[in-house]
């Protein structure tokens with residue numbers, strides 16, 4: 001029991017730290033205990049250790065560690081991919097020899113599919129072009145989305161690549177390239193999640209979430225069967241008349257007798273909520289018609305609105321677009337109808353600039369529309385189908401740049 005409990009506690013501790021590391025900086029969790037813990041574990045404690053090293057070795061230790069961390073964090077290397085693969089393969093190697101002979105044909109078929117799919121989607125997510133912007137495809141990526149004049153404005157160049165930044169794109173400092181519709185740089189696939197591989201990333205999360213849940217449920221049900229072969233009165237739920245303490249002790253013995261499958265089932269149980277959480281967050285972003293990168297920009301806007309520094313005004317949808325800085329045609333069925341700007345002094349912007357009419361101060365993010373939110377179904381299709389043509393916008397516009405379908409503008413989620 002001692003060893004099993006230690007393993008369980010270590011796994012639980014690591015899972016929790018990973019959860020805090022991944023979720024602690026999300027704008028949606030600002031001002032929650034998760035963000036506070038992130039601040040303590042990943043900012044304050046490291047700073048304290050640096051101060052200690054300064055006093056003891058004159059920062060020698062920190063400098064070499066910083067070089068190592070800089071390489072680990074800011075360069076492309078497959079360490080986490082290898083770790084992820086080792087965890088998958090190692091878990092299956094320990095689990096299957098006990099489980100396979102006890103599995104029904106149905107579970108053998110379903111189990112094989114559940115085991116294979118994460119490898120397949122990981123391969124596809126890693127190998128697919130995430131949407132690297134090149135001189136050849138730059139015009140194409142310029143025509144995918146319009147500028148919304150809120151979080152993406154025309155006329156901005158990438159300082160490294162020299163390109164005019166297409167709407168929704170971002171330069172990745174780790175990949176050292178500009179990526180179309182960048183969501184985030186993902187260490188689990190050793191590359192960016194962007195326009196070209198977002199769907200594979202989503203399927204990788206879904207298949208891994210299913211695998212961990214399925215493995216945990218099947219593992220505990222098989223363990224229960226093994227225990228039942230020794231204790232005829234046993235059942236998965238506490239049998240009638242059996243005290244809780246005896247039920248738990250019997251479970252522990254069952255786990256000890258099948259320690260490999262038991263440990264992997266426990267690991268799967270503990271990691272499963274993390275994967276489902278990551279999947280739910282990714283789906284929620286799609287539901288909101290945004291990306292991780294854009295959610296950070298919206299979050300900044302929210303702070304500026306709280307400070308009274310944000311102003312918006314109307315943008316005529318049939319305005320003429322300047323072909324030097326933006327594509328005159330995009331496949332997106334809507335054009336922006338608002339311009340959002342921030343001022344440093346809290347006074348309305350001066351004359352000139354894009355848009356028309358008077359400037360209104362914006363206090364609430366709900367008063368701002370998110371041009372890229374077309375409703376959950378269309379947002380999802382845009383992730384899965386390359387060059388998705390929106391159902392109601394198949395007819396070509398009579399006038400170039402005309403708004404073809406009018407949905408009620410959706411406010412930003414943040």
Ligand SMILES: [Zn+2]
Nearest residue numbers: 158161171178
């Ligand atoms: Zn770039």
Ligand SMILES: [Zn+2]
Nearest residue numbers: 172175185192
């Ligand atoms: Zn990247």
